[in-house]
Amino acid sequence: MTNWSTLSDVCGAADHVPALLDRFEGDASGVWSELMDHLCPQLDTAFSASFAALPRLAGLASRCDGEDRQAALSAAGAIMACAPGGSDVFEAYSAPIAALHRLTDQCLRADDDPENYIPLLQRLLSFEGVEIWDRCLEGLQTGEYEVDCPCCGVDLFIVIGENGCFSASDDYSLREVEKVPLRPAKPAELEGLAKRLYDRTLADGHQFMARGLPYLFGRATCPDCGTACEVADRVAARWRP
Ligand SMILES: [Zn+2]
Structure with a gap:
């Protein structure tokens, strides 16, 4: 079990993050901005609680589709884009990262909306630990x-x-x-x-x-x-x- 009180997000101790993730699971598109404000502000900083949220985000992405799946992949990808290359996060969360990568790969093949394609491709690179081009495409x-x-x-x-x-x-x-x-x-x-x-x-x-x-x-x-x-x-x- 994740001991959220020992982790932090932008506010400090992360005890409130599980409830925020519950709400995100209920309305991923609607709660996306609020979740990012806590776990990945300005989409350029991540915290220990952000990485600890990856298993929940992977679970949600695998259970839903459409906009909610996109929102979960986008949140997780933004968080992983903040992990330095070679970071031990990739090992510590290897299973959810592999699941997120697989789901993003599927979406890339299936989604023919050009507006979605480059953001998704950048997410794929985030989950692979590719730096720079996960933001610069x-x-x-x-x-x-x-x-x-x-x-x-x-x-x-x-x-x-x-x-x-x-x-x-x-x-x-x-x-x-x-x-x-x-x-x-x-x-x-x-x-x-x-x-x-x-x-x-x-x-x-x-x-x-x-x-x-x-x-x-x-x-x-x-x-x-x-x-x-x-x-x-x-x-x-x-x-x-
Ligand atoms: Zn010149």
Whole structure:
């Protein structure tokens, strides 16, 4: 049995968390924000009680479907995105994490709503302990990343959109600015995580996201100083504290 009084959430001692989880089980979509306020505020901090909630979240995700399953997977994924790579949380909660991973994998295959796909894919990576990309794939959905030039430091917009794939150092949405085309990686040359994401998104039928990945794992040029850089490295550099 979990001794919740020895664990903590954002409020301190976590005695109240089981009752909050009871309410979450009754209305996962409705109570999601409140649960996250306690267990994963701003979706960037987790506590001992947050990880202790994983078995309950896995149980709920396995018993329900639709929005409630999405809410449970989303809560658990946000918590796991806060676990440092190699953290002993992965061993201590290996069974619920494996169940959450399996359920997320099923949802990815079954859910053809593009709005859900990238958040779910990020959750899958959270449960695998993949850092950075469990938070940074969203730019493929919004069509834009903001990074900085490794040489001159200027803010760069990396646009991976339906209307073009380019870098710009000024706000391209407000005025005419110089746009330097991105140079995508060749799909056949993608390796490691990039290849896995590319193959998976194609297999799941999300061609639009698959089309963006070679740009995300390709190269950009700074319009101001002409320095070329790896887009993914610059995204990672912006994310790392
Ligand atoms: Zn530059």
